[in-house]
Each structure stands twice: as structure tokens, then as C-alpha cells.
Amino acid sequence: NSDLSLPLSKKLLLSNPEDDVSRGGLYINLREFVCGWGAAFINIAVTFPVSKLIFRQMIHNVGVSNAFGQxxxxxxxxxxxxxxxxxxxxxxxxxxMFGIYEECRRPLMAMQVPPLLAKSSAAIIAGSVEVIIMPLERVQTLLQDQRYNRSFKNTHHAFRVIASSYGIAEFYRGLVPILIRNGGANVCFFVARDELMALSPANSSWWGKTTHQFVSGAVIGAVTSTIFYPLNVVKVHIQSKLGGEYQSLLSAFVEIVRERGGASLYRGVHLNYTRAFFSWGIINASYEFLKKLW
Structure with missing residues (x-):
């Protein structure tokens, strides 16, 4: 077999994933990983200020004008x-998210697993793997909270202080809501995305396809983020505390409702689904564009 003479790096770039699965071989689809990375970079560069505005509404239970004033x-x-x-x-x-999903979906489909089950399983696995970078989300929460403006100089300083003063476990405060959010949101995104992307006219122009990709990602992102928004509020509530007893998902939920009222679980949701609409539209369109360039 001529494939055996190729170095691994060449196989990673040149092998056909579907053919490789059918032969029972190992193929890593680097394109999905790289394009997912690039799409996220483009998105964050545009939407970070809005994300911070939403965060202030969540953590301080204030309106848009108050958060903007801060x-x-x-x-x-x-x-x-x-x-x-x-x-x-x-x-x-x-x-x-994109890379692991595709790496899990392909072999499951090759084993004749029903498409919906294969996609859902792959999405949940991808969401669980994403937890490995949870410490970054934990530090982000603290750096965006004005109560810690003088406690941490920057990201590196925050990591150093938390690790030395509170231990590694502190980085994983709020793990359960993140696992539930990641898995559920991924299932909704990938299943709905495939359905909507299939509706794109085959003979449409480049602009028409890009618009369809943007709108598909935007609608799915806005709906999904709204459904799981209360989990994010609970997650932020849990992670805004540094040190002390670890609060459970249920305990945090009850505490928020008791102290702030049920409506606080959706405080900032209007900005959130607006941001999600544009973010996931940008991500989906950028992802498909980068795949074509690969």
C-alpha cells in the first residue's frame, strides 16, 4: 500500500477521512480543528465588548445602561x-468542538449507527472534551468582575494566585453546569445545523451560500443560547466566588431565585441572543469559508 510510505504528517493532511474509516485506519481531520480555531478567533475579535456588557448584567443584576456606565x-x-x-x-x-465532533461522528456513521444518535453522541463527547480548558473560563469570570479589579493584575497573575492560594480544584468550580451546557448546546447546534445547511440551494451564488451559512448559524446560536442561558447565569454565580464551600448547581439555582427572583435567570438575555445571533453567524460562515481555503 503506497499510503504506508507516507510520513504521518502527510497522511494527516492528504488522507480521505471517509475512505480511511472504511479501511479501519486512523485519520485525524486537521482541517476541522484548524478551521474551528480560525472561526473562533474572528468571532472573539468582534464580540468581546458585548460579552463583557452581558456579564456585568449577570453578575450585578443591573440593566444595560447601568452596565454600560460601569x-x-x-x-x-x-x-x-x-x-x-x-x-x-x-x-x-x-x-x-468541530474537530472532536467530526472525529467521533465519522466512525459512528461508518458503523451504521442511526444518524441522529451518531451526531448526538459525537456532540456530547465533544462538549465533554471541551471541559479541559475550563480553567480559562474560570479566570475570565474573575477578571471580568469589577470586585477583583485590584486583586489580579492580568491573566498570568490570576492563574498564579489562584493556584498557590486556593489549589487546582478552584479552577473547576462550576463544572456541572458547564458539562450540561456544553453537551446540550452541541447537540442542538450540530443536529439543527445539518438540517438547515441541507436546505441551501445547490446552484446558489457564493454570496447566497455565505448568507445562508450566516443565517443558519445565527438562528441556531440565538435559539440555543437562549435555551441554555439560565445555566450560564448559575455558572457565573458559582464562579464569581473565590474560595470557600463549593456550591452545587441546585443550591446556586435556589439561591439566585430566592435572592433576586426568577426573572434574574434571564437578566441580560436580550443582549445575549443578539450577540449569539451575530457570533454564531460569523462562526458558521467563517468556518465554512476557511474549510474552502484549506
Whole structure:
């Protein structure tokens, strides 16, 4: 077999994934990982300020104007303070999300697993693997909270202080809501994405296809993020605390409802689904564009 004479790097880039699965071989589809990374980078560069505005609404239970006033008073430096963790987190997360999903879906489909089950299983596995970069999300939460503006100088300083003063386990505070959110959101995204992408006219122009890709990703992202928004509120509530007793998902949920009311679980949801609409539209269109360039 001529494939055996190729170095691994060549096989990673040149092998056909579907053919390789049918032969029972090992193929790593690097394109999915790289394009997912690139799509996330483009997205974060555009949407970070809006994300921070939403975060302030979540953590302080305030309206848009109040949260905007906080950020305006703090200045440009603090507006982009904390961008490194989400930049690293999102690029790695989406790289894993698209890459792991495809690596799991292909062999499951090759084993004749029903398509819906194969896609759902692959999506849940991808969501679980994404947890490996949870420490970045944890640090991002603390850096975006104004109560810790003087406690941490930057991302590196935050990691050092938390690890030395509170231990590694502190980075994984809020693990359960993140696992549920990742798995559920991934299933919704990939299953709905395949259905909507299949509706794209085969003979449409480049602009028509790009628009369809943007709208498909945007609608799915907005709906999915709204469904799982309360989990994010609970996650932020849990992760906004540094040290002390570890709070369960149920305990945090009850505490939020009791102290702030049920409506607080959707505080900031309007900005969130607006951001998600554009974010996932950008991600989906960028991802498909980068795949064509590969």
C-alpha cells in the first residue's frame, strides 16, 4: 500500500477521512480543528465588548445602561481586560468542538449507527472534551468582575494566585453546569445545523451560500443560547466566588431565585441572543469559508 510510505504528517493532511474509516485506519481531520480555531478567533475579535456588557448584567443584576456606565467609567483598558482567556478558551473550544465532533461522528456513521444518535453522541463527547480548558473560563469570570479589579493584575497573575492560594480544584468550580451546557448546546447546534445547511440551494451564488451559512448559524446560536442561558447565569454565580464551600448547581439555582427572583435567570438575555445571533453567524460562515481555503 503506497499510503504506508507516507510520513504521518502527510497522511494527516492528504488522507480521505471517509475512505480511511472504511479501511479501519486512523485519520485525524486537521482541517476541522484548524478551521474551528480560525472561526473562533474572528468571532472573539468582534464580540468581546458585548460579552463583557452581558456579564456585568449577570453578575450585578443591573440593566444595560447601568452596565454600560460601569464599563465607560472604567475606560478602554478595562474594557478589553480579560480578553486573553476567552480568546484562548474560544479558539481551543471551537477547535475541539468541530474537530472532536467530526472525529467521533465519522466512525459512528461508518458503523451504521442511526444518524441522529451518531451526531448526538459525537456532540456530547465533544462538549465533554471541551471541559479541559475550563480553567480559562474560570479566570475570565474573575477578571471580568469589577470586585477583583485590584486583586489580579492580568491573566498570568490570576492563574498564579489562584493556584498557590486556593489549589487546582478552584479552577473547576462550576463544572456541572458547564458539562450540561456544553453537551446540550452541541447537540442542538450540530443536529439543527445539518438540517438547515441541507436546505441551501445547490446552484446558489457564493454570496447566497455565505448568507445562508450566516443565517443558519445565527438562528441556531440565538435559539440555543437562549435555551441554555439560565445555566450560564448559575455558572457565573458559582464562579464569581473565590474560595470557600463549593456550591452545587441546585443550591446556586435556589439561591439566585430566592435572592433576586426568577426573572434574574434571564437578566441580560436580550443582549445575549443578539450577540449569539451575530457570533454564531460569523462562526458558521467563517468556518465554512476557511474549510474552502484549506
Amino acid at each position: 464599563l465607560s467609567n472604567e475606560g478602554f483598558y478595562f474594557l478589553y481586560r480579560g480578553i486573553l482567556p476567552p480568546l484562548c478558551q474560544k479558539t481551543i473550544t471551537l477547535s475541539l
